[in-house]
Amino acid sequence: MTALPSAFAPRLIAWQRASGRHGLPWQGTRDPYRVWLSEIMLQQTQVSTVLGYYPRFLERFPDVAALAAAPIDDVMALWSGLGYYSRARHLHRCAQAVVAQHGGRFPRTAAELQTLPGIGASTAAAIAAFCFGERVSILDGNVRRVLSRVLAFEGDVAETAAQRALWAHAQALLPKAPEGDDMAAYTQGLMDLGATLCTRSKPACVVCPMVDLCAARMSGDPTRFPVKTRKLVRRFERWWLLLAVRADAVWLQRRPERGIWAGLYAPPVFASEDALHAALGDRAARLEPGSPVSHSLTHRELELLPQRLPLPADAAPGVPGQWVPWTEALGLGLPAPVRGLLQVLRDQPLPQ
Numbered sequence: 001m002t003a004l005p006s007a008f009a010p011r012l013i014a015w016q017r018a019s020g021r022h023g024l025p026w027q028g029t030r031d032p033y034r035v036w037l038s039e040i041m042l043q044q045t046q047v048s049t050v051l052g053y054y055p056r057f058l059e060r061f062p063d064v065a066a067l068a069a070a071p072i073d074d075v076m077a078l079w080s081g082l083g084y085y086s087r088a089r090h091l092h093r094c095a096q097a098v099v100a101q102h103g104g105r106f107p108r109t110a111a112e113l114q115t116l117p118g119i120g121a122s123t124a125a126a127i128a129a130f131c132f133g134e135r136v137s138i139l140d141g142n143v144r145r146v147l148s149r150v151l152a153f154e155g156d157v158a159e160t161a162a163q164r165a166l167w168a169h170a171q172a173l174l175p176k177a178p179e180g181d182d183m184a185a186y187t188q189g190l191m192d193l194g195a196t197l198c199t200r201s202k203p204a205c206v207v208c209p210m211v212d213l214c215a216a217r218m219s220g221d222p223t224r225f226p227v228k229t230r231k232l233v234r235r236f237e238r239w240w241l242l243l244a245v246r247a248d249a250v251w252l253q254r255r256p257e258r259g260i261w262a263g264l265y266a267p268p269v270f271a272s273e274d275a276l277h278a279a280l281g282d283r284a285a286r287l288e289p290g291s292p293v294s295h296s297l298t299h300r301e302l303e304l305l306p307q308r309l310p311l312p313a314d315a316a317p318g319v320p321g322q323w324v325p326w327t328e329a330l331g332l333g334l335p336a337p338v339r340g341l342l343q344v345l346r347d348q349p350l351p352q
Contacts (some may be wrong), residue, residue: 005213008150009175013182015209016189021196027188032106032131038092039123040087043140044052045300047195053082065104068095076263076333083336084298089263090118108132121167128186135178137170138187139163142194146268147173147196152215158230207231236301240270242280243290243341244317246282247350250329253321260297265332267306267341268319276307279319283309295337306341310326310350 021027024047037057041050061067062077067075072092079088096115098106104129107113114122123141128134131151139147144157147170154161175182197204205217216222242250244251244267253260253268277284290306309317316323324332327345330339 004169004172005150008173008210009186011209011213012189013175014093014187016192019209020189020192025051030131032127034058035127035130036106036119036123037048037091039126040091040118042287043087043123044084045082049082062100064095064106064199067092068099072263072335077331080264080333080339081336085262085264085333087118091103093117096217106131107135110134110136123295127185129183131171133178133181133183135176135183135285137167138169138190139167142198143170143190144226145200146190146194147199149203149216149222150210152219152225154227156229158228172243199204233288234299234301236303238303238305240276240305240307241266241341242268242270242276242309242317242319243306243345244311245345245350246311246313246315246323248313249323249325250345251321252324252329252332261335262298263333264335265324266323266335266338268317280309283317286310290316290341293337293341304337308345308348
């Protein structure tokens with residue numbers, strides 16, 4: 001690994017002010033509620049996707065007190081489609097903790113912020129740096145890539161010891177005596193560099209402000225960094241979805257608090273066609289198979305097999321759940337593929 005470049009921090013600050021991103025709706029604020037919300041939404045989610053959710057969320061929950069007081073179903077409904085739904089549950093619990101334990105004010109240090117539900121070390125550092133000017137470094141996925149390349153860091157970032165070592169380097173690279181909004185510019189610069197120039201597969205080294213400091217570029221193969229030997233293992237599963245419908249309602253159940261789609265509303269799920277038929281008994285003869293839907297998750301690839309079951313007004317499918325009026329169903333917290341299926345089902349005529 002190369003020595004730590006002393007020019008890194010001042011050059012990054014200058015580059016961010018001149019060429020970084022400045023038009024995102026969560027920038028230009030020191031309100032920890034808004035910064036925290038954007039940081040949680042941006043975890044493993046593209047900026048382009050978050051841009052559609054962030055203003056709607058703020059309109060419904062303009063401050064931490066409003067979020068804390070809201071029913072969890074309202075929070076999940078507004079989060080629907082954004083994915084990684086544990087973030088929404090942690091967001092709600094965190095808001096309640098800020099109100100109950102801190103009088104509605106976010107703690108001012110990264111160490112204190114990490115004691116709140118759902119706030120990890122990097123998110124805490126971002127809030128503390130942006131809002132309170134604390135001299136502390138973030139280290140999300142993009143920043144790991146930037147720093148691993150600048151330093152030609154050979155440690156395996158899938159391993160805890162290497163992550164700790166890289167975090168120590170991140171702290172050592174911080175501005176020595178930041179003034180004014182230097183920490184905000186530095187932190188935003190790390191994010192901008194990873195998102196716009198130092199990308200995973202095609203880094204724009206020629207226009208990068210670190211071109212003469214980057215040890216990975218000098219090695220001739222910047223994409224070799226960060227080193228990560230542990231590969232993501234994806235599992236394939238088929239799920240049979242029971243879409244029991246009647247003219248005015250659809251049959252839904254709340255998913256368990258742990259696992260895929262945790263806490264959301266969804267049709268009953270079965271691991272096999274035999275299990276579905278066994279649960280329905282004679283009603284299984286009325287099933288109408290729909291077109292399969294592919295749904296990708298971080299660790300799984302799902303094939304969803306919708307099975308429509310039209311029922312008269314006085315019947316029920318005989319499995320756990322409840323009838324939810326069509327006028328309410330699409331306003332619930334639903335997984336994105338389920339929302340799409342229900343939007344189609346709502347307009348399909350029932351057999352006479």
